[in-house]
Amino acid sequence: MEPVEKEVLTAVQNPMLPLIFQVRSRKQETNDTFTLEIEPLDSKSEFKFLPGQFNMVYVFGVGEVPISISGDPSKKNRIMHTTRMVGIVTKAMGKLKKGDLLGIRGPFGSSWPVDKCSGCDIVIVAGGIGLAPLRPAIYYILSNRERYNRVILLYGARTPDDILYKNEIEKWRSRFDFEVYVTVDRGISGWKGNVGVVTTLIPRAPFEPENTVALVCGPEIMMRFTALELIKRGVKENNIFLSMERNMKCGIGLCGHCQFGPVFICKDGPVFSYNQVKDLIFKREI
Amino acid sequence: MAVETLERLLAEHPFFKDLKKDYLSFIVGCARNAFYKPGEFIFREGEEAQEFYLIRDGKVALEISFPGKKPVIIQTLESGEVLGWSWITPPYYWHFDARVVEPTRAIAFDGKCLRNKCEEDHSLGYEILKRFITVVEQRLQATRIQLLDLYGAS
Numbered sequence: 001m002e003p004v005e006k007e008v009l010t011a012v013q014n015p016m017l018p019l020i021f022q023v024r025s026r027k028q029e030t031n032d033t034f035t036l037e038i039e040p041l042d043s044k045s046e047f048k049f050l051p052g053q054f055n056m057v058y059v060f061g062v063g064e065v066p067i068s069i070s071g072d073p074s075k076k077n078r079i080m081h082t083t084r085m086v087g088i089v090t091k092a093m094g095k096l097k098k099g100d101l102l103g104i105r106g107p108f109g110s111s112w113p114v115d116k117c118s119g120c121d122i123v124i125v126a127g128g129i130g131l132a133p134l135r136p137a138i139y140y141i142l143s144n145r146e147r148y149n150r151v152i153l154l155y156g157a158r159t160p161d162d163i164l165y166k167n168e169i170e171k172w173r174s175r176f177d178f179e180v181y182v183t184v185d186r187g188i189s190g191w192k193g194n195v196g197v198v199t200t201l202i203p204r205a206p207f208e209p210e211n212t213v214a215l216v217c218g219p220e221i222m223m224r225f226t227a228l229e230l231i232k233r234g235v236k237e238n239n240i241f242l243s244m245e246r247n248m249k250c251g252i253g254l255c256g257h258c259q260f261g262p263v264f265i266c267k268d269g270p271v272f273s274y275n276q277v278k279d280l281i282f283k284r285e286i
Numbered sequence: 287m288a289v290e291t292l293e294r295l296l297a298e299h300p301f302f303k304d305l306k307k308d309y310l311s312f313i314v315g316c317a318r319n320a321f322y323k324p325g326e327f328i329f330r331e332g333e334e335a336q337e338f339y340l341i342r343d344g345k346v347a348l349e350i351s352f353p354g355k356k357p358v359i360i361q362t363l364e365s366g367e368v369l370g371w372s373w374i375t376p377p378y379y380w381h382f383d384a385r386v387v388e389p390t391r392a393i394a395f396d397g398k399c400l401r402n403k404c405e406e407d408h409s410l411g412y413e414i415l416k417r418f419i420t421v422v423e424q425r426l427q428a429t430r431i432q433l434l435d436l437y438g439a440s
Contacts (some may be wrong), residue, residue: 128437158437187359195359
């Protein structure tokens with residue numbers, strides 16, 4: 001199979017000017033993670049995005065952070081962001097309620113190559129909150145299920161309580177055309193699922209490595225080990241895609257905060273093929 | 287219906303993939319078929335490690351218990367994987383409990399019998415150890431990643 005290329009959809013409006021969005025709903029996913037569903041305040045606005053892209057989310061009076069879009073790309077103007085409360089801005093985001101306003105710049109960055117891998121086995125490997133940027137790809141793939149061979153999700157979380165989108169995962173599991181494997185790093189009494197890191201699921205997963213495209217998102221160390229395990233299994237390097245994260249600020253490759261060797265994560269990524277970044281991700285100086 | 291011989295089952299298990307037929311015939315006498323029900327303990331921490339297990343189907347949890355606390359699952363093992371290596375190294379005692387989570391079919395190997403055969407034929411011993419060191423390496427890497435607590439609080 002030819003190497004898969006990336007798609008890019010850029011913001012149509014002035015990329016430095018936030019649009020005003022309103023919170024439609026807030027859902028607590030885990031102890032420290034929540035999902036906001038937002039929509040443009042101006043009903044004439046049309047916000048489209050591709051799976052894997054991110055927005056710069058501005059909490060007024062607090063600050064701006066890059067957050068991946070975690071909703072369904074077919075639902076225009078219904079944008080979802082799943083976020084962990086770890087910093088000042090995300091903690092402030094976590095306090096927003098239905099009807100509150102925030103500023104959105106985006107969508108920015110490259111996307112998962114879901115449109116270019118028809119006929120392939122798709123292996124989606126997510127770690128922790130890394131499932132959020134992959135969920136739009138899952139929605140897209142399941143909406144166009146007939147275009148793909150096997151579709152497999154390998155998801156690793158810290159504990160059973162940290163599993164994101166639990167109800168949705170159960171629904172995915174019940175499908176006959178989507179194989180879902182979940183593992184946790186720390187098992188507790190009563191947990192009947194797998195215990196072990198997500199990389200241990202790769203040798204067991206039923207896919208044909210020669211014809212597989214892998215979409216990987218999670219902490220960078222997890223992605224490095226995952227890529228190596230996929231390669232060991234026989235997946236081609238140019239068919240492995242990672243979503244990188246750095247300190248994105250402007251979103252359009254101007255400020256240089258997210259420079260990653262010769263590329264900018266915000267503009268050239270966040271989705272890269274393993275081939276593009278393999279010489280960089282193992283260097284501690286970068 | 288064809289009767290599945292133990293030797294054929296051994297040859298089909300990923301752990302013995304591409305092992306010479308002569309070796310399989312030589313070691314099959316150390317093996318037996320085994321079935322375990324959910325909740326059953328295949329072995330307990332501190333017991334003598336007399337066997338190891340090639341899991342054919344099912345799921346087994348490796349657990350460790352603490353006084354006054356619920357046991358913690360360290361790892362789960364499934365179809366195609368190997369359970370136990372304490373039979374290789376003295377003093378041959380299990381370090382964890384192995385509790386069956388789902389009905390499990392396995393091939394149980396008599397560790398002492400296999401050790402004797404490996405002493406008899408060092409080439410076989412080298413083959414077996416190469417395979418076990420791969421398993422140990424995978425488990426060590428997985429444990430290291432687990433220790434990093436990758437998804438924990440920043």
